[in-house]
Amino acid sequence: MSLEEIKLSKYGLASRLPSPVNRMMASFSASFRDGLDINLGVGYVNERTMPARDMAEALFGVLKDPARYRLPFNYGGPRGSTNLIHALRRHLLDNHVGGLTAPVLEQNEIIIGPSGATSLLEAMGQVMEKGIVITTDPMYYIYCEYLHRAGFELLAVPEDEEGIRLDLLEETLASLGERRDAVRFIYVVTVNNPSCTILSNARRKHLVKAVSALSRRAGRKIPLILDRAYEDLIHAPGVPPPESALGYDEDGLVYEIGTLSKVLAPALRIGYLVGSPGPLLDTLIQKTSDTGFSAPVINQEIAAYMLEHHMTCQLQRVRAGYREKAVAVRGWIEEYLFPLLTECRGGQAGFYFYLTFRRTDTREGSPFFRYLARTTGDEQIDGAAGNRHPRVVYLPGSFCVHPSGRMQKDGQRQLRLSYGFEELEQIRTGIRLMAEASRYASLQ
Ligand SMILES: Cc1ncc(COP(=O)(O)O)c(C=O)c1O
Structure with missing residues (x-):
């Protein structure tokens, strides 16, 4: 049979x-x-x-200090290792990443994904109600292709040399008419993949305003997911340092996703999200637990050690x-x-x-x-x-x-x-x- x-x-x-x-x-x-x-x-x-020797030192550094790095080979918590979250917070502040300040970071939380930035992006697609996602054209094909398979409708707004064009974003929203209600989130890669176009600070600020206006009109929060995957890799002289949109996010709509893949090693699978506490964050934490309890603890501790000892040079x-x-x-x-x-x-x-x-x-x-x-x-x-x-x-x-x-x-x-x-x-x-x-x- x-x-x-x-x-x-x-x-x-x-x-x-x-x-x-x-x-x-x-x-x-x-x-x-x-x-x-x-x-x-x-x-x-x-x-x-990839700093293999420094990471070997980091592994031994972690193992030699069990009082600080507890249970590095065991299961971890779904929010992420406390050492890594502290190290990331210090790194963001000490290196003035995005111009983030202590008060802004106090209003936001950092969580660690189970397997890189990709897993946090995937989680967004899981926990958000199906509907429309607006992104930049050209788009980060890997994630957008996933969103499509997961049942989202993608709308892509062309970019110019400053990033996503806001006049065309307005046009796209206007053309949606009543269907504007189906917009679930906006996803923008701040140094775009594939084009490496850097989202300018002026454009970033206006984008946050546009998403705030969209949310207020809808009467509900429409999150702006900013993927910072390549933002630590701005290498040309004279480019103004990018400002974190969390600094001017009055309505708590911005979620910034970062990764250590591009600046340390993809195999560590360390991706993190900074955003305001609330139902979306709680859901993402539960999703991490469902996916695999946490990112591998030993990798998180090595990353914490690296951030504290070697990151500036790296x-x-x-x-x-x-x-x-x-x-x-x-x-x-x-x-x-x-x-x-x-x-x-x-x-x-x-x-x-x-x-x-x-x-x-x-x-x-x-x-x-x-x-x-x-x-x-x-x-x-x-x-x-x-x-x-x-x-x-x-x-x-x-x-x-x-x-x-x-x-x-x-x-x-x-x-x-x-x-x-x-x-x-x-x-x-x-x-x-x-x-x-x-x-x-x-x-x-
Ligand atoms: C825009 C973008 N976001 C996220 C990622 C994946 O990051 P991770 O290795 O942390 O999953 C990549 C990797 O190429 C990327 O290009």
Whole structure:
């Protein structure tokens, strides 16, 4: 007797197939040849920025002080390790992160997610009533794709060089009419992924005002989730330090999510949220307990130790490392690609450039894509079977823009180039190959 398939939830049904970008990355990584192929697609952190020796010292430091770091290998509490929460608070204050002050931090709480910022973002999608989420276009495709599978409707508002455009946000809200009531939250990445556009302080302030006005009109709190994942990685000189929106959040609508992944190590899986106490925070804490009781306590204690002993130096080191790479990569983009582009975003923060080609279609399966994947069918270009020429992975813009938003057409000529993971010489070769691929595409 054949049995009917297992009954899946709506989310389960939507998650049976990998997302297009997961599928593309999985198929590429299955056949990736280290030292030959060039990965400008993944958002991996540079291995050399991770302070392995300091973290080994931190592990022993934690184990040697059981009075302070109690039970580091046991279960932890769902709010997060007290040591880590204290260390984060001190770090935010001592390093003037976002200009946060003691009174502002007193009005807000810090909680630690079970597995990085991602788990806190996922939790938001779990505990919030389904409805509309408004975000920036291009959007953080990983989270937005998750929200879509979880049953949310996404609306994406294009950005300019200061971040999300508020005139278009107003237009979008006006076009919703009665459906404005279905807006559940606003999600904005402060150094955007994929474009690395930095949300300016003026825009941030106006965004908080706009969300306050929206909440007041609706008669209920509509949270503004600010994802600060790359905000500690602003490395260009002269960029005004970003201000935390918590400083001017009169209605308690702002929740800022940070991570230690980009400045320490993603494998620690330490993400935190700062926001006002209340039902949303209580629910997120319960969700952490439901997911896995807490983030691994030993990782939280190592992170606390690192924040207290090494963070100032570490931040300087990481920023200097990405600065150097950004300058070199920008030079090669100018040298090889500039005549082919209409826009080049990024390079001031994080580790992405977001390129808009004048004519080149960058979508999966396009001639440009196939040239770089060495699947054109022309042996001169691809190399012989079993001995393919170096391949280059990038993230096509079509995966990053809203599929039915205003940027859908532009996205087909865009790509995200990550300079995080690969070393400089490979990146240079990758950019040179992109220029070749664009010329090849123009002849097809
Ligand atoms: C915008 C954004 N938010 C969150 C994350 C994930 O952070 P974590 O490693 O803490 O889960 C990333 C990682 O690439 C990201 O780009």
